Amino acid sequence: MNRIEQRFAALRREGKKGLIVYIGAGDPDLAATRELALAFDRAGVDILELGVPFSDPLADGLVNQLAAQRGLASGTTPLGVLETVAELRRESEIPVVLYLYYNLMHRMGLERFIERARAAGVDGLLVLDLPPDEDEGYEAAMRGAGLCPIYLVAPTTPDERIATIARRASGFIYYISREGVTGMRDQLADNIGTMTARIRAHTNLPVAIGFGISTPEQARAVAAVGDAVVVGSAVVHRIGQLGRSPALVPEVTRFVRSLVEAVKSV
Template sequence: MNKIEKRLREVLARGEKGLIAYITAGDPDLATTVELAVAMGEAGADVLELGVPFSDPVADGPAIQAASQRALAGGVTVRGIIRAVEQIRRRSDIPLVLMTYYNPVYQYGPGRFAADAARAGANGLIVPDLPPEESGPLLEAAGDNQIDLIPLVTPNTPARRLPVITGRARGFIYCVSVTGVTGERESIMTDLAAMTDGVRSVTPLPVAVGFGISRPAQAAAVARHCDAVVVGSALVNTVAQKAGTPGLIKAVCEQVRELKEALTAREVQGVAAL
């Protein structure tokens, strides 16, 4: 069992649900990203998802698009992000997932990307614009370097596609809670129970749900139907609001603590359905 799956199963064994916390690498700068990552792990995040900025992030909403633009304008590169991962790993054992579009991976070279990311200490990879049928080279490179390639399942994914999408997955399955892009939402209308039950019928891997989850109460409600919850835009917005101030790390970590508290067994039980 790999580091990501092992951590999530340890969390479940404690009667909790996992918190996968996302920030954009290089926003506001890579030095802050390193400090944030370490502090978020100490504050209660179970897995860290680190976004690789890209100029055309088709799956991301306004908050993460803006964060990517700020990071790119600041000169962030894939090599710089990999060095940041290495610095994070020296100080924290939190499982770390890189979320990137395929173009940066292709430009870097799939084999070299997987090898360098693994050497730095990354444990998983999410590539939302790479369909399973075209993932062969990266899947092979990831497997050779003990990197989990984590697939996405959407509300529109046909049941017949689930075995194809999940068949060679490792780490966890990422269920997208809404159609469209990332971003904070007031409510989530997807039938999460049906969606996650369908995924669980074809794979034993932990199931995480993300997109649109921003508040502790939302996280607790979603967690009734999955093993872990992914929160991104809400944290990215706080980074943007507090950038350049001494309170940035404290503010983000307070959010992380509140979200994690909502995912304890006591909080997860008995919450209202979405």
């Protein structure tokens, strides 16, 4: 088992739910990304999801688009992100998933990127625009490296497609609880429980629920249904507001700790 599988196995033994936090790598710079990651680990975050900056982040709303722009402006590259993960591994065993677009892997070379990710200490990849039936050797390379290919299920995904995704995924299934792009929302979708049950009918993998979860209260409600909660834009928004302020790490971590407490209270 890699770190993702180990973490979910531990959560299952403890009867606890998990918190996955997304941030844009290199926002405001990679040094801050490393410090935030270490602080999140100490705060009790279960899995860190790092967005690799890309010029055309088609699955992302404005908050995460701006984070990608800031990451690119700070000079962040895919190799720079991998080097930051390698640095993080000297101090932390928090599971790390890279959230990225296929072009970034394709440009480096699929197998080369996956091998470099493995060597750096990455545990899984979530490739937003790579359908599971068009992988061109991706899953074989991932299995060979011991990494988890993470796939998305949407509210519009039919059961036959859910079954296909569930067969090919490992680590966890990421259920995006709203149609459209990432972003903060005032209210949760009303079909989260129904869709989570549909996914579980096809797999024993943990179901992590994200997209639109913005407050500790929402995180607590979603944790009651899923195995893990993913919070991204609400954290990224705070990073964007604070930028290079000395208050960045303590203030963002304070909010993240409130999410941890909410999820772990279920």
